[in-house]
């Protein structure tokens with residue numbers, strides 16, 4: 001099966017995120033990392049390709065920068081990557097992202113498209129479904145388990161109270177939760193190989209996607225009313241009594 | 254021109270309208286204009302009258318049968334929206350709602366704003382409020398595209414209150430043919446048994462995180478909860494690790510809770526966890542790292558080891 005995995009490069013979550021003051025877009029440094037969420041998608045893609053003697057292609061939208069994040073995903077074992085980068089895509093919303101990704105994916109061809117359930121920096125949580133609608137395929141979403149059949153994909157779809165077993169014929173979009181598989185760590189060889197793997201850079205014009213004005217606009221950003229920290233006590237064997245006192249005061253005991 | 258029609262997408266959960274749907278209806282009936290529901294599920298007179306009591310004057314009802322149904326719901330909804338032209342379509346931040354909202358956005362070519370904590374209607378303008386950076390900043394976004402405006406709202410952003418006395422008109426919607434996109438079928442449904450108080454409505458919640466050290470230590474959280482009549486919650490870290498089911502997850506991609514008391518045990522306080530619990534009335538945190546971000550929102554922070562503090566707490570409670 002030909003598997004396409006959508007991967008996103010994001011600012012390192014370990015350093016605080018900031019917005020550009022005038023545009024309110026997220027500040028994106030040249031060095032971005034692979035969204036941790038997408039490691040699960042890449043691993044799932046690699047396992048499906050292994051099982052079916054298939055291929056894994058990465059598709060990503062956003063500034064390429066140093067491509068650290070893309071190289072991370074290639075180092076895990078994906079065969080090649082396509083990056084859509086365009087000045088007109090700065091601050092792109094979820095629908096624009098899905099339109100661009102679907103154009104790139106459509107050009108590659110696919111049996112299975114894999115995405116995360118939500119990205120760490122944008123977390124709209126709608127790109128996979130928008131992609132599925134644009135590609136005209138079923139969306140098997142929130143998978144915590146994936147099985148490949150003969151021209152079908154079956155998942156355990158997380159629900160509020162358990163899970164549903166859902167099956168659809170390929171081609172299909174699958175969104176995976178963390179926990180669907182255990183992502184591998186890149187080997188030294190993988191990291192060296194990743195430097196030589198093909199990475200194709202394309203633009204909106206190459207894909208034949210017209211840039212559209214955003215359908216929404218941020219009108220204000222303001223600090224939220226703050227919840228101030230209360231008291232902090234270091235436990236020296238008595239701290240549980242403070243908890244009891246607080247529970248008494250709250251009238252729960 | 255003000256808002257004339259708001260639609261609310263409501264999924265059926267355990268034979269009743271999802272509670273987020275009732276929260277959205279309560280909000281929408283406070284605005285001018287008509288409120289209608291698109292209901293996805295088997296449906297029943299009882300379910301429809303609950304929708305009416307929360308403000309729906311019309312209920313478009315689609316029964317997906319054994320289909321996953323999200324593609325069919327999208328096709329049917331797109332069709333109805335084209336005929337009736339609502340200004341606003343509201344969804345909850347739940348799995349099925351997100352599927353339909355996302356698909357509908359792509360189908361109609363309209364943006365969808367997700368993770369809203371408030372929606373304000375000001376004459377013609379629809380403003381959506383989001384919390385970012387762990388709830389430290391509020392962002393207000395206005396729609397610039399033509400209606401319908403699509404919004405996905407976080408649960409517990411508004412209270413659900415019956416109060417309307419409407420018997421809604423129920424309009425059955427035939428299952429449309431969604432082609433290949435509609436071929437996802439549900440073969441089996443696994444529902445975990447619910448025992449004890451539930452996160453959604455408990456006055457006290459005890460949550461555990463990776464600091465508990467191992468799956469079996471979640472028993473500390475359960476013991477404390479049963480002693481206090483509390484519900485048990487968890488971080489995504491321990492849900493993904495398989496210690497507890499997803500239904501217990503609190504946070505951005507789990508449940509939003511606002512209990513009277515929230516006790517966080519061995520939880521670091523990542524921003525994705527904080528957004529789900531920071532509006533609790535009283536927050537108590539036990540964490541051995543004095544720098545843990547959870548202490549930034551805790552009314553009472555105990556710098557200590559959960560394996561020491563919780564057993565002593567249990568013992569002291571037993572002695573009462």
Ligand SMILES: Cc1cc2nc3c(=O)[nH]c(=O)nc-3n(C[C@H](O)[C@H](O)[C@H](O)COP(=O)(O)OP(=O)(O)OC[C@H]3O[C@@H](n4cnc5c(N)ncnc54)[C@H](O)[C@@H]3O)c2cc1C
Pocket residue numbers: 037118119120123461462463464465466487488489490491502503504505506507508518519520521522523524525526529539540541542545557558559560
């Ligand atoms: C898109 C996205 C969505 C997410 N959604 C959610 C969500 O809905 N809910 C959620 O919770 N997370 C969510 N996360 C994950 C979140 O970022 C954190 O990784 C997670 O909350 C951390 O869980 P934790 O506090 O259990 O673990 P850790 O961050 O590992 O913290 C463990 C804590 O335990 C303390 N500790 C260790 N030993 C002890 C001891 N013996 N006694 C006391 N304390 C001890 C440590 O000091 C530490 O602070 C999401 C992440 C992403 C990217």
Ligand SMILES: Nc1ncnc2c1ncn2[C@@H]1O[C@H](COP(=O)(O)O)[C@@H](O)[C@H]1O
Pocket residue numbers: 006007008009037038041059060061062094097101114115116117118119120122123124125126127128
């Ligand atoms: N810019 C992007 N490039 C590639 N994949 C993306 C991008 N944005 C979102 N995705 C995919 O869609 C998933 C959900 O993202 P989101 O809808 O932004 O929460 C992510 O986990 C990715 O797999």
